[in-house]
Amino acid sequence: MEIRYINASDDNMKISGIYEESWKYAYKNIIPQEFLNSIERGRWVSVLDLPSWNTVVCIENGEYIGTSSFSKSRFREYPSHGEIISIYMRPEYMGKGYGTKLLEYVIKELSKHGYSKVLLWVLDDNHLAKEFYKRNGFIETDNYMNDNIGGKQLREVMFIYNCN
Template sequence: MTGISYRMAGTADAAMLASLARRTFTETFGHLYKPEDLAAFLESHSTERWAEELASPGFAVRIALSEGEAVAFIKIGPPTLPFTPVGPSIELRQFYVLKPWQGAGIAPALMDWAIGEARRRGAEHLYLSVFTDNHRARRFYARYGFTEIGPYAFKVGTHVDEDIVMHLALEARP
């Protein structure tokens, strides 16, 4: 698809990102959960929470837009996953592309930005978690050199999924 532009998100984007986060998560995973579990999880994607994170220098969010409409985003921030960092680390917190734009080159552009931004911030390690059954995402991350380091219990409401924590040593890539 043509006409994709990218920019950094700011606090004025909080409502748009909250909506996009809810939409992309539901589009990708909504069919896996009871409505009450999905609704409870989506509450965490409030405009207020996004505004707090966007105002924090510890977070960075990059948005992909098509004709002015946000169609994807990637967010990095302080590590929260259950792992023991071996040095300065950043976590890839969220990474979603709406289905009509998957395969359009947006994901590699956003991932390249995230890796570069993590390095710019002095991180030597980048961590993320991915749903065990999200094979497309796991293959994508593996192409970048991410390796699996162990399972992670990811809660959606009262439902617990098994995610996989993955790691990329940033100094290993030029």
């Protein structure tokens, strides 16, 4: 398994495909099915090379199996925090330890950039993801924000990781 920063030779459609597959799998029964079914191929290509984001891929046997984007916190209330914006695995690789390795890599990278705390947001109804982050040292906070995805009101909960 290899985890590395994306570069110009990467296939952004395949990386976007990880998001698409993961959303359709992980958010089933959380986000309206009609919305999940309407996710277009290539939907996330445009965010992969945003200049303020870092994006890495997880590759196994030449296949893209996971991806994560991270940056300085996008939230003005947390200017000294790093943020994991997204972390997604193809469904058939979930629960096999790849996500933990990807998460550890991203935390190390944010720590190298000088962040001692890392935040991320999780849909409150995504119990599997919440347990994953807790198992990996993240602490669920009382901070939340409301979101509307596919016409459904959802709540996102902030998790914090202390790098030190």
